[in-house]
Amino acid sequence: MSAALLRFERVGYSYPGADRPALSDVSFELHPGEFCLLAGLSGSGKSSLLGAACGLVPHFHGGRFAGRVELAGLDTREHRPAELGTLAGALFQDPETQLVTSSVRAELSLALESRGGAGAAVARGVEEVALALGIDALLDRSTHELSGGEKQRVALGAALAGSPRLLLLDEPTSQLDPVAGDELIGLLRRLNQEWEMTIVLAEHRLERCLNAADRVIALDGGRIACDGAPRDFLRWAGEHRPALQTPGAKLFSLAGLEPAPVGVRQARAELRAHGLLPGGGAGPHLSEPAAPGPVASASPATSAPRSAARRAWPWPKRGEAPAALDLREVWHELREGPAILRGASLRLAAGETVALMGRNGAGKSTLLRHAAGLLEPTRGRVERAGRVALLLQNPGDYFVRERVVEEASRQALAAAGLEALAARHPRDLSGGERQRLALAIVTDGEPPAVLALDEPTRGMDRGAKAGLADELRARAAAGQAVIVATHDPEFAASCARRAVLLADGRVIADGPVEELLAGGWYFATETARILGGAGGALLPEQGAELLRRDSAVEAVLS
């Protein structure tokens, strides 16, 4: 076996002032060409491990560091991140802070120039990395003008520009839509397979990237809890950390099937081998509706799915229940730019939960801002039955006071389970607590008629997402209309009954989630992709019920 590219030896690390270590006794070796996935709940130490691998820990963050990290034989205690940067490229979560120049070309040049590349070599390197990532058309664009997905690609290009041997990525898909996320994972796979680049990828949505990985390291409380092939990891997760199971693995586990599948293709092959999928066709022979679950009973207002071609007239029909929110042919046209919304119409009834989906730049955030009255339509109308509470993407943006108790009323804090943290500084809260506090702030006082949430699950682990989905369902049960813009089909399926797909500022599909999220490639849950959309099963529980039922039918028939 080749010499290790990255070696951790009994590494321990605590951030300055922290009362518990972020990493404890972490030891492993990574060899050239490996694609390693870092799994773990929020706060398990994934980002700290990545920081230690590129030398930011401890050189940049300070704190107490023990053990030894070697990158290509260089001890990170003796070499600064800038020196290690020729060996390791890093891409972190927030693309905003990873772009340090004002143009894309300058951004890609910086790493090469910093390493003393000659002019011609810099120009060639920039051109090559731009072509490899498909961002050549962006080269002369200003970094201020790029979308979130474009920024993430440019930041990845900057990390790759120096041709590092190791690429470290911290949740790079958290801000990307499913299409861009899949493209990014495909690109990483290509870099790994064609150029033998060693990759360490920390990610919450493991189903996106598990089948690209050779190895998974699961962290728990800063320690390595599992280190093995994806299949071994899934077995371990099933026994010890169900919150880390992929939906496909959970589906198999609930249906009593083994082994847990690493991806959709493997899952379908296994099901076929068990006689639960027909041989050649994409569609399964399971066709009855899924068992009732949180998504199975669409509200009367949304029981008929509508495509763009058959989109209903946005004005209410006679006898239809009054809307909590009614957007009628809303246009949002920039004075010196394109139209962001092009006649978008959407009607929400009280107690309805709607998932708003679509690619980055489709107009989801703009539509929610119109719903909340932050923007005025250039054409069209918005009618609200009451207050629309809007939770924006970054919960930290709500915190302007020194203590939690100053941000929201005691009642709101109690309802959010944050009373015990009233004296803390809002920025000292964990990710999930910050989200709850922000939600408490926007829903404080009189309950809103509509609750709108813009990408609330960014960077959340599965447990936190499940908690939020419960909260949203409870609010809907209490009569609030809930609309949530999300890129996460699993989350959409778990909290919403209706899904609306937005593209180019228009509503292109609108219907029950079990119809909209069951049949697609990108905007579909993993369970739906495994079962080919059979019975509208979106979540592992529904899929397992369907499989069990079908197994029973098979048994009777045979």
Add this chain to the structure above:
Amino acid sequence: MGSSSFFYRRLPSPLHATRAGIGAVWAIALTSAALILYQPLILCAMLLAVLGAGAGAGVGHPLLRALRTALIVAVPIVLVNVLVDRDGLTVFARVGDLGPFGQGDLTVEAVVYGSVIGLKVALLILVTTLAGLAVDPDELLRLFRRFSFRSALTATIATRMIPLLAADAQRLAEAQRTRPGGAPGGARARVALLSAVVGGSLDRAMDVAATLEVRGFAAMRRDRRGVRERGGGGSLRRPLSRHDLAFGASAAAVLALALAGRLTGAARFDAYPQIAMPLHLGTLVLGVGLCLAILLPFADRRGIER
């Protein structure tokens, strides 16, 4: 959205096509001329020429907005000068005892001189804004790095922090608007919002600095000698373009004209004790010459698309 129009964006214009070093020298020449000259008519001509240059560079609208800001700055300068200045002889109003400012004899000379200073400040703001919008800051920082690593590092972080903090402030303000009852008003709420932006700026600066660190920015300091030996430094040796030559010549002409105007008396202006502003052919030639020197480089629009 609005804030992004105040940052550099590559546009098809002769000034954008000029290398950053020469663009910066041109802007310095214009600001120097504005500082050297006091003749209000010449300054007004220069102001119009700079606005014309902004239109030629495709940044006319943001420059007009900058002019509005400049006027907001200029008006208090005039008012304060009128109130505190006692050197003029032509009194147009007596407002009695002004306490610490003494007798309130308001003079025409103080108004005119205050206006000249306001005009100079407006010109400085406009030229700086034009340079900020049309001169590539990355190329400038690259030049800077050759001379002073630390200053370049600070400048790089600062340059990136401006749009980041502008975006942060916009997002925070928007989030406050979504609170029940809308954004809290009053000075206390504004201070809280400002302190949140400033508080967040430290984290932002750390993140940007971490990115620069892993991109090897700090390694450049150690390797700088090696870089030069390898003929590196990042920039390709480009021949001077027609626009480089045009703006270089324009900068030289503007400086020469300004100095000539000052030395020959063509731009003579004395505000005190009474206004003395002789107008003759030399003044006209100087004004027209400055306008032409500023605007002519924008006439050649060949080779401006990249």
